[in-house]
Amino acid sequence: xxxxxxxxxxKEMAEQPRVIARMLEEKTTEDLPDxxxxxxxxxxxxxxxxxxxxxxxxxxxxxxxxxxxxKKFLHIPVSVEMxxxxxxxDPVVDEKTLVIAxxxxxxxxxxxxxxxxxxxxxxxxxxxxxxxxSSIARESDAVLYTNAGPEIAVASTKAYTSQLAxxxxxxxxxxxxxxxxxxxETRDFVRELKRVPDAMEKVLAGKEKIHHIAGRIISAxxxxxxxxxxxxxxxxEGSLKLKEVSYIHSxxxxxxxxxHGPLALITEHTPVVAVATQKQLLSKEVSNIREVRSRGADVxxxxxxxxxxxxxxGYLTFELPDVRDEFMCLPAAAALQLLAYYVSSDKxxxxxxxxxxxxxxxVE
Ligand code: M6R
Numbered sequence: 001x002x003x004x005x006x007x008x009x010x011k012e013m014a015e016q017p018r019v020i021a022r023m024l025e026e027k028t029t030e031d032l033p034d035x036x037x038x039x040x041x042x043x044x045x046x047x048x049x050x051x052x053x054x055x056x057x058x059x060x061x062x063x064x065x066x067x068x069x070x071k072k073f074l075h076i077p078v079s080v081e082m083x084x085x086x087x088x089x090d091p092v093v094d095e096k097t098l099v100i101a102x103x104x105x106x107x108x109x110x111x112x113x114x115x116x117x118x119x120x121x122x123x124x125x126x127x128x129x130x131x132x133x134s135s136i137a138r139e140s141d142a143v144l145y146t147n148a149g150p151e152i153a154v155a156s157t158k159a160y161t162s163q164l165a166x167x168x169x170x171x172x173x174x175x176x177x178x179x180x181x182x183x184x185e186t187r188d189f190v191r192e193l194k195r196v197p198d199a200m201e202k203v204l205a206g207k208e209k210i211h212h213i214a215g216r217i218i219s220a221x222x223x224x225x226x227x228x229x230x231x232x233x234x235x236x237e238g239s240l241k242l243k244e245v246s247y248i249h250s251x252x253x254x255x256x257x258x259x260h261g262p263l264a265l266i267t268e269h270t271p272v273v274a275v276a277t278q279k280q281l282l283s284k285e286v287s288n289i290r291e292v293r294s295r296g297a298d299v300x301x302x303x304x305x306x307x308x309x310x311x312x313x314g315y316l317t318f319e320l321p322d323v324r325d326e327f328m329c330l331p332a333a334a335a336l337q338l339l340a341y342y343v344s345s346d347k348x349x350x351x352x353x354x355x356x357x358x359x360x361x362x363v364e
């Protein structure tokens with residue numbers, strides 16, 4: 001069942017390029033995003049004036065990347081809400097809102113309840129789901145399936161990255177039908193997205209290097225993962241993955257916020273994992289890395305190949321294959337998943353079944 005892999009998590013990470021390539025083929029026609037197979041009406045995508053993404057855990061982190069792309073290309077207000085908090089914060093939601101519920105299982109009770117609340121207020125709803133026919137899928141006006149296949153490991157990998165890829169396609173379809181992208185721009189965007197599976201394959205091929213990097217953080221009690229913009233959202237997911245499977249306390253921080261408090265915690269005992277995949281933000285990220293280095297932190301840098309700063313002594317790096325900046329979150333996510341995986345398996349933990357956690361969370 002595990003195809004010769006010691007854990008489902010490793011098998012599921014290895015499946016990612018194939019899963020994403022297949023999804024991108026299934027949901028496009030001549031390089032234009034096409035959701036007619038799943039009967040998602042364009043009217044649902046054109047009639048809204050704002051978008052609210054609701055989800056938990058990794059699905060919420062995928063939503064944060066989705067929000068980034070939506071704001072950039074659709075120019076409409078987009079919020080991401082932690083499903084478990086949503087109903088208690090008097091959300092502004094009405095018939096002009098499109099609610100997007102994101103869930104691997106489609107059974108997470110917090111997400112389901114938040115969706116029901118938004119629907120009662122008149123919002124249109126779209127679900128991004130992996131498990132066919134699940135409760136959230138049934139509750140929504142329309143469903144886009146990630147079709148990642150069964151995900152057995154508690155730590156989400158292929159479901160999460162397929163959500164990222166699906167968000168990119170959804171943004172392209174919305175931009176196309178709403179008039180933000182021309183046909184040519186839409187096709188160029190999708191063609192570039194189709195280069196992502198190869199980039200992820202290259203990351204997976206570099207797994208031994210990441211295994212080596214894992215050795216640098218395995219004995220840490222606390223670590224920080226830092227990044228700016230999209231890289232911050234990737235750090236959040238990388239950090240959740242590390243906590244979940246390796247039991248190391250890991251905090252994701254927006255690099256620019258470090259100096260507003262947490263820098264006080266940085267010493268030679270707190271390794272820092274930095275992510276740098278966004279050209280515009282590189283010089284600022286490099287100065288944040290200097291800040292933590294000068295407090296003694298051991299730095300590991302995951303950077304886009306083209307952007308990799310000159311290597312310094314004692315500073316471990318991993319080059320992420322180049323794709324368009326907006327899609328770098330996919331190869332970067334795969335790299336941080338491998339990092340968490342190797343820390344956990346080298347500690348001898350049951351990677352697939354972290355303590356205290358369940359795959360499907362049906363309690364509020
Ligand atoms: O099934 P869902 O996508 O709704 O689950 C949401 C979270 O419980 C889930 O992503 C959780 O955070 C994962 N264990 C993370 O790896």
